[in-house]
Amino acid sequence: xxxxxxxxxxxxxxxxxxxxxxxxxxxxxxxxxxxxxxxxxxxxxxxxxxxxxxxxxxxxxxxxxxxxxxxxxxxxxxxxxxxxxxxxxxxxxxxxxxxxxxxxxxxxxxxxxxxxxxxxxxxxxxxxxxxxxxxxxxxxxxxxxxxxxxxxxxxxxxxxxxxxxxxxxxxxxxxxxxxxxxxxxxxxxxxxxxxxx
Numbered sequence: 001x002x003x004x005x006x007x008x009x010x011x012x013x014x015x016x017x018x019x020x021x022x023x024x025x026x027x028x029x030x031x032x033x034x035x036x037x038x039x040x041x042x043x044x045x046x047x048x049x050x051x052x053x054x055x056x057x058x059x060x061x062x063x064x065x066x067x068x069x070x071x072x073x074x075x076x077x078x079x080x081x082x083x084x085x086x087x088x089x090x091x092x093x094x095x096x097x098x099x100x101x102x103x104x105x106x107x108x109x110x111x112x113x114x115x116x117x118x119x120x121x122x123x124x125x126x127x128x129x130x131x132x133x134x135x136x137x138x139x140x141x142x143x144x145x146x147x148x149x150x151x152x153x154x155x156x157x158x159x160x161x162x163x164x165x166x167x168x169x170x171x172x173x174x175x176x177x178x179x180x181x182x183x184x185x186x187x188x189x190x191x192x193x194x195x196x197x
Contacts, residue, residue, distance in 0.1 A: 024042065024070070024073075024074065024094065025074055025077055025078070025091050025092075025093075025094070026038070026091065026092035026093075026094060026133070026136075026137060027090065027091060028089055028090050028091070028092065028140060028143045028146045028147055028150075031092060031137055031140075031143065035130070035133075035134070035137070038094075038133075039129060039130040039133065039181050040181055040184060042094065042096075042129065043099070043125050043126045043129040043130065043181035043184075043185050044126075044181065044184055044185050044188050046067065046070075046096055046099060046100065046125055046129065047103065047121070047122045047125045047126070047185045047188070048188055049066060050062070050063035050066045050067065050100055050103055050125075051063070051103070051114075051117060051118060051121065051122070053066050054066075054103070054104070054107060054117065055114050055117070058112065060104045060105075060107045060108035060112070061104050061108075062104070063100040063101075063103040063104045063107070063121075064097060064100045064101050064104050066100060067096035067097045067099070067100035067101075068097060070094075070096050071093065071094075071096055071097060074091075074093045074094060075093055077091065078091040078093055086150050087146060087150060089140050089141050089142075089143075089146050090146060090150055092136055092137055092140055093136075094133055094136070095129075095132040095133050095135075095136050096129075098128065098132050099124070099125045099128045099129040099132060100125070102121065102124040102125065102128055103117065103121035103122075103124065103125055104121075105121075106120040106121035106124060107121060122185040123185065125181070125185055126181035126184070126185035127181070129181055130181055
């Protein structure tokens with residue numbers, strides 16, 4: 001009983017850790033200006049929490065379960081904003097699950113080698129997470145229209161919606177988010193695993 005209770009505690013606390021690593025929801029009114037920061041914080045915390053939880057259980061698939069918990073949290077938050085009268089597109093639910101599946105796959109394919117999970121899986125998370133989320137954000141109906149029509153009362157001045165630069169890859173949120181996420185995810189995930197042993 002204590003063993004399963006500890007698993008629940010790890011899952012809940014790791015999820016809260018990820019949620020509090022920056023804003024864990026893409027609000028339409030500033031999602032483009034926050035994409036890079038979100039990608040760095042969330043890809044890092046997804047890898048740290050999922051690897052910690054996965055190595056504790058030793059079961060491939062645990063990272064996907066972990067990402068599913070966070071997805072449920074976020075859909076509940078989306079529903080709360082929708083209940084307050086905001087449009088359905090006002091919140092875009094982040095895509096954690098596919099990146100977590102890549103992490104699980106790397107752990108399974110390397111015969112549960114924790115170092116391979118950290119290096120290979122962490123890199124896959126850092127590279128894929130920003131890409132999946134950028135595709136998700138591109139599906140929003142009209143982010144600028146929604147942003148100016150339904151501003152949040154807590155929107156800080158420096159987060160005023162701006163038209164994103166298009167066609168400049170060196171200034172692309174995808175390039176910055178993917179690069180920074182891939183570079184930072186591996187060492188921080190390694191530190192998390194080191195603390196776990």
